Amino acid sequence: MSAAFLPTPLARAIRLTLSLGIVATSMPALAQDDSPESLDALVVSATALKVEAPLVETPRPASVVEEEELRERNVQSLDETFQYRAGVLSGHYGDDNDTDWLKIRGFDQATYQDGLRIYREGFYQWLPETYGLERVELLKGPASILYGEAPPGGVINAISKRPTKEAQGEVLVQAGTDKHRQLGVDTSGPVAGADNVRYRLVGLYRDGEGDLDFTENERYYVAPSLAWDITDQTSLTVLASFQKDDAIPTNPFKLAYGTVQGTPFGKVDPSTNYSEPGYDTNERTQSSLGYALSHQINDVWRFEQDFRYSELDLLLRSSYIFFQTGPREGQRYLTYRDGKIDSWTVDNRVVGNWYTDRTEHTFLAGVDYQDLNNKGQQNGVGGFSMFGSPIDLFDPQYGNFTPITPADLVVTEIDKQQTGYYLQHQLRLDDRWVFLAGARYDQAKVDNINHEANTRQEADDDQLSLSGGVMYLAENGVSPYVSYTESFQPIAGTDGNGDLYEPRTGEQIELGVKIAPRNLDGYVTAAVYRIDEENSLGTSQGGFQIQDRERTTEGFELESVSYLTEQLELTAAYTYNSAKVRDQATAGSERQAPLIPRHQASAWLDYSFTDLAPGLKVGAGARFVGETKDGSTEVPSYTVFDMMAQYAFAPQWQAQLNVSNLADREYVASCDYWCYYGAERSVVASLRYRW
Structure with missing residues (x-):
């Protein structure tokens, strides 16, 4: 694809991407080998290729956030992880205690833990606990x-914490705003002094209130794991987890009226809760048991198998505002779910590595299988219904409703199976060129059953997905690449009429450069891309999820994590994202996709006082999100600031303070039929003891 045939902003971005290689060759030495900390620019990840490989030598776009950064920024939920990385939008639905909301390059994403899919179907949301992640x-x-x-x-x-060869542990105590309280314990080491058997036990208790009035969440979490080096060639790691949440759900839904639109009664306060606090509940219990097995067959071939069984039980009564009925009144609706998800998934693969005089080969072949059953009760075919009398939008009064009864419920069931066969070959030529090619064939089956009506809807989908990439590894650390990838997603859900959705398909072409010169302790990446998706889902002007559109994103990303001096580390990102939606209902007219800003930027600086005050480290960051549109509704841009300070005041003790949204700025984060206020200021103090 030539830049001459691309839209002007994207063409300029391509020229900027290519020019970064010239800039990198003249970069001064910004960090020294004796710095107190080092970023190893060759960050190794197994997610991009399903085999461990340095990200800067991989023709696929990827980012990694390590445990140290999760700890320093006090990341409390998965959707906070990539706030300082390019191409990622989070926080657009404000404070929400029952879902991780993320948009990647303008689209939804799949969530995996330890290389295996986490099933998230509708309101049955599996939530990884970040304290349990490395x-x-x-x-x-x-x-x-x-x-x-x-x-x-x-x-x-999300990669779970694993047993360590050295004995170690910590106790963490936290307190903060909104009655935040947290106690964490993490201990690991050899079992009974044995060299080949190791354990780890991670536990957590957390309690706190939400940004909305009368909302709260209490969590219990425990994750034991055991690693066993069976022989020199074979290893087994068993991973388990149990998590229980008892919450009053935080539903940040607001109308445009009173948020981005003026009213005779002023603005709606961000803490206003349109739910029914004495009735609404979100009781979630999730547990899993699995393992990772690796066996080195010979000098060339290795067999790997990952397996996990998981179960999620949910009782959800969640009321929310739906539409305006008067100058200061609105009608609420209710979502009710009482059921469970049982799922298991297994991924089997063989990996081969061999060499010739000029080449290095990495071959991957695998078969994976996923099985999901989601059965439960819900209110109505669409899973929601009108709830109570109209409520005052500016001064809500509670209690004027009729509880849901068994007669209002229907029993639904979704069965989903998918089998995938995949091949991938990476060829490294003369230690300068990297060629990557892959293919996958999927067979997916979805059954949607309504037990009350005794009806069944079936969907069988087969799909061939292809990918390829080429990268050049220059001596100066500048590595340009081009790649092509495809996606396929059968949707185990139904629309407002109870009909199964059609599978979504997508494709991406990308041109980028990854820079990691020897004189830079860190990396810089830049990329331009175009993604096209068919059968996209979106929210209609009636608040329903519909599938009548196509979606295109053209974008540019710039990201860097580097040490500027021995003590000063910079994490910076910029994203340009032109996301367009074409609606079939409006004869293919094109408009800007809701929620997705054209411009995003962020920067975070850490400074370690190694000489003046050993043990003291401070950090501060800014996050800018550009304006967005939902039809004719415009949402202004906003910027929020975060800060961190930590002090190791004794060999095993560390104190830390984190503040997000430092100025407590009040802003509307986005609108997509509903509008959502951004998260308010949060202050959390931590005390950590390690051994």
Whole structure:
């Protein structure tokens, strides 16, 4: 694809991407080998290729956030992880305690944990606990070649903490605004002094209130794991987790009236809660058991198998504002779910590595299988119904409703199976060229059953997904690349009429450069891309999820994590994203996609006082999100600031303070039929003891 045939902003971005290679060759030495910390520019990830490989030598766009950064920024939920990375939008629905909301390159993403899919169907949302993670990896763009069904946005892979060879542990105590309280324990090491068996036990208790009046969440979490080196060639790691949440759901839904639109009664206060606090509940219990097995067959071939069984039980009564009925009144609706998800997934693969005089080969072949059953009660065919009398939008009064009864419920069931066969070959030529090619064939089956009406809807879909890439590894650390990927996603859900959705398909072409010169302790990446998706989902002007559109994103990303001096580290990102939607209902007219800003930028600086005050480290960041549109509704841009300070005041003790939205700015984060205020200021103090 030539820049001459692309829209002007994207063409300029391509020229900027290519010019970065010239800039990098003249970059001064910004960090020294004896710096107190080092970023190893060759960050190794297994998510981009399903085999461990340095990200800067991989012709696929990816980012990694390590445990140290998760800890320093006090990341409390998965959707906070990539706030300082390019191409990622989070916080657009404000404070929400029952879902991780992320958009990658303008699209939804698939969430994995330890390389296996986390099932999130409708309101049955599996929530990874960030205290139990050692890092989070992001593969941007369509990724069906390795992961089967997935939206075009990409794949987020949360990596659980694993047993360590050395004995270690910590106790963490936190307190903060909104009555935040947290106690964490993490201990690991050899079992009974044995060298080949190791354990880890991670536990957490957290309690706190939400941004909305009368909302709260209490969580219990425990994750034991055991690693066993069975022989020199074979290893097994068993991973388990249990998590229980008891909450009053935070539904940040507001109308445009009173948020981005003026009223005779002023603005709606961000903390206003249109739910029914004495009736609404979100009781979620999730548990899993799985393992990762690796066996080195010989000097060339290795067999790997990942398996996990998971179960999620949910009782959700969640009321929310739906539409305006008068100058200061609105009608509420209710979503009710009482059911569970049982799922298991297994991924089998063989990896081969061999060499010739001029080449290095990495071959991957695999078969994976995913099985999901989601059965439960819900209110009505569409899963929602009118709830109570109209409520005052500016001064809500509670209690004027009739509780839901068994007669209002229907029993629905979704069965979903998918089998995928995939091949991937990476060829490294003369230690300068990297060629990557892959193909995957998926067979997916979805059954949607209404037990009350005794009806069944079936959908069988087969899909061939392809991918390829080429990268040149220059001596100066500048590595340009081009890649092509595809995505495929059967949707185990139904529309407002109870009909199954059609599968979504997507494709991406990307041109980029990854820069990691020897004199830079860190990396710089830049990329331009175009993603096209068919059968897209969106929110209609009536508030329903509909499938009548196509979606295109053209964008540019710039990202860097680097040490500017021995003590000063910079994380910076910029994203340009032109996301367009074409609606079939309006004869293919094109408009800007809601929620997605054209411009985003962020920067975070860390400074370690190694000489003046050893043990003291401070950090500060800014996050800018440009204006967005939902039809004729315009949402202004906003900028929020964060800060961190930590001090190791004794060999095993550390204190830390984190503040997000430092100025407590009040802003509307986005509108998509409903409008959502951004998260308010949060202040959390931590005390950590390690051994």
